[in-house]
Amino acid sequence: MVMNKGIWISFEGIDGAGKSTHIEGLASAFKSQGRSVTLTREPGGTALAESLRTLLLNEAMDPLTESLMAFAARRDHLNQVIVPSLAKGETVLCDRFTDATFAYQGGGRGVPWEILKTLESMVQGSSEPSQASSIRQPDLTIWFDLAPEIAASRLADARAPDRFESQPLDFFTRVQAGYARRRDEDPSRFLTIDASQSKHQVWQQLTRGLVSKGWLSIVTPSSV
Ligand code: TYD
Numbered sequence: 001m002v003m004n005k006g007i008w009i010s011f012e013g014i015d016g017a018g019k020s021t022h023i024e025g026l027a028s029a030f031k032s033q034g035r036s037v038t039l040t041r042e043p044g045g046t047a048l049a050e051s052l053r054t055l056l057l058n059e060a061m062d063p064l065t066e067s068l069m070a071f072a073a074r075r076d077h078l079n080q081v082i083v084p085s086l087a088k089g090e091t092v093l094c095d096r097f098t099d100a101t102f103a104y105q106g107g108g109r110g111v112p113w114e115i116l117k118t119l120e121s122m123v124q125g126s127s128e129p130s131q132a133s134s135i136r137q138p139d140l141t142i143w144f145d146l147a148p149e150i151a152a153s154r155l156a157d158a159r160a161p162d163r164f165e166s167q168p169l170d171f172f173t174r175v176q177a178g179y180a181r182r183r184d185e186d187p188s189r190f191l192t193i194d195a196s197q198s199k200h201q202v203w204q205q206l207t208r209g210l211v212s213k214g215w216l217s218i219v220t221p222s223s224v
Contacts, residue, residue: 006086007035007215010097012179013144014172015165016151016158017195022144022206023095029207030091033217038085041095042073046080049073057162063109070101071119078124078136091215097138098124099182104164107178108171137189140213142206143179146195148172 009026011019027037043053052073056066074097085092098120105111124136148169155165183190191209193202210216 005089006092008082008086008092008094008138008140010094010099010138010141011144012096012099012103012141013146013195014103014148014151014175014179016155017144017146018154018199018202019095019142019144019195021199022203023093025203026206026210027093029216030093035091036089038081038090038092039095040077040081040092042077042097042100043070044073045077045082045094046073048076057164060163063105063111064115066109067101067105067111067116067119070105071123074098074101075123083136094138097141099141099143099179102182103175103178107181108164108167108175113181137186139189140191141183141189142191142193142209143183144195144202145179145192146176148176150196 011023013019023039027039030037042049043056044050052069055061056069056073061069082092082094101119102113102116106113106116121135126134126136151172152169155161158165183192191206193205193209195202197205207216211218
């Protein structure tokens with residue numbers, strides 16, 4: 001559902017799936033093809049939302065509070081950054097969006113799916129009366145699909161873990177199932193990437209997907 005002039009892509013996956021390097025690479029690829037890129041992230045992307053991110057990643061709170069904070073940050077981010085950038089025709093690359101709340105708070109923490117759906121329609125519901133029933137979503141969500149066991153072994157070498165990264169394996173198994181459920185509910189919005197491949201192969205799969213959408217004109221060489 002493309003309701004705007006710009007292109008909006010979100011990137012998802014469990015911690016350790018390796019999305020960050022590829023987001024940077026894609027930002028360069030889009031820019032080198034003349035597109036104006038807004039690179040942003042959730043929770044975050046505005047001063048208020050970045051403050052909420054710090055709280056969410058560091059302070060103990062119950063799962064519904066986590067969800068409310070994620071959606072409060074999202075509301076500010078949508079209003080201040082995403083919607084205006086799309087209106088200007090920009091390519092918005094967003095490191096995580098709503099699917100992360102369904103995966104982490106829904107799958108991982110057990111917040112009922114219907115509660116998250118209600119919050120989603122409150123926060124992402126269109127303000128245009130003609131589109132009263134539509135929910136703002138990325139044009140494409142790229143899911144870095146990786147077995148939690150492999151992600152855990154990659155994370156073992158990483159920096160000091162935050163509140164989510166330090167969760168046990170079974171948490172990430174539930175988060176992974178949450179992502180799969182979201183993808184199955186809206187498959188045409190998703191591009192699923194096999195993140196167990198080498199970085200080069202992941203890049204190839206990613207750029208091929210964007211070329212087939214007509215958003216990149218050639219498969220640019222791997223930046224990784
Ligand atoms: P992440 O995006 O992986 O950033 P970094 O690379 O800096 O670690 O970290 C964000 C964390 O927040 C990640 O563990 C997932 C979690 N998260 C939620 O629990 N709910 C949400 O709605 C979002 C957007 C993220």
